[in-house]
Amino acid sequence: MSKHLFNDVRVPIEEDNLSICRDESKCIKCGACKSVCKYSLSVYGYYKLEDTGDNAICIGCGQCSNVCPTRSITEKYDYLKVLEVLKSDKIKIFQTSPAIRVALGEEFEMDPGTNVEGKIVSVLRKIGADYVFDTTFGADLTVMEEVSELIDRINNEGILPMFTSCCPSWVKFIEIFYPEFIPNLSTCKSPILMQGSIIKNYFSKIKNINKENIITIAVTPCTSKKSEIKREEFNNDVDYVITTRELAQIIRKENIDFKNIEESSYDCIMGNSSGGGAIFGTSGGVMEASCRYVYKLLTGKDPDSKLLEFNEVRGLSNIKEAILNIEGKELKLAVINGTGDARKVLEKLKNKEVNYDFIEVMACEGGCIAGGGQPRVIFPISAEIKGKRSNGLYNIDKERKIRNCYQNKEIIDLYNNYLEKPFSEKAHKLLHTTYIDKSNILKKTVKN
């Protein structure tokens, strides 16, 4: 008999799941978690507990927590640990993901899409941060590396299509269900881990701080990143992840008047990004930001207005396709949100019914603006709310003086002073990773 009760109506969750947990006393067995996990993520129903040794399979996306009407499922909380660590004499360094700035305000009666990044920086300083960096910098760095990898694959007959790798739930989905596609995944680490690596290996040096004395904390919309940072290959470059909702809990616990707190700015040398870095938080954003740099690398020119507003890859449709035509060279692109739809495309790729050069996949429908750790004060998180959050990010992009990653002065300095050039040996060592075939967990037979 399974240790997972009611698994015909709801998702089974392991005790040691690092991303989510369930409060049994609140579960009304409504089945909403099962539906989203099955149809949107394509996880529930795609394995059998009898085959896995009664182990629940989970890619950590937290979408079940976003639809659970009673808040029985939540992210696994780490904010109390973070509050504790903030009392220590270590150097505490925060980084904040793009999507949290257009959603946290909802927890404090502001409209979805309101940009509260300056307030977030002030809050983090108030609770004890020594430095506050912006993960949009890590997003710019990701574009520099990922596009260089794509061009390298194109020029050297490497494996295509190349898949983005910044969504850890998507990476896990491939590792478990489609390991034959591991070579298609970009080797780039996700933005928070690129930034964590630069903090611990470079920032520590220029500031003359022993890296053992640094604690890095990422505030993200994402429950999956809680498990991602524990992957052995990431060397504790990010020590803690808290979600947007957890930051709201901290603000309330510390009695901070969020609505009226004065705004402040991020610290340099990782506090600035291009507009392209900001739109990473919405579906199609990684693709759009990448295409701007592809254009630059292939033509030597700055992208035109079409690429600064690449409408074919914007919006909430689950599968978006576009062709990027650059001076006669065509790149076939796809943007997918929801691993359920990614499964459909992977099956077609296997059967050679479609072909692409570059594919962006985000596990959450709408991308990180709808991540499993985002506010759910207005419930359910409708397409309208997702659209407003998304527009909030596009407005930030439009207002930024710099729209392209390669024009970000902090990025240029990082390559000049440390990494040498995109895709260099040093960049490879610090910013790229490898993946593991985990498909054996689908067929783990029960030991007698």
Ligand code: SF4
């Ligand atoms: S969505 Fe929440 S309340 Fe409904 S079955 Fe799942 S855990 Fe229980």
Ligand code: SF4
């Ligand atoms: S976190 Fe995602 S994969 Fe895991 S049970 Fe919930 S919906 Fe399914």
Ligand code: SF4
């Ligand atoms: S889409 Fe974004 S929020 Fe959702 S699992 Fe992926 S990285 Fe996390």
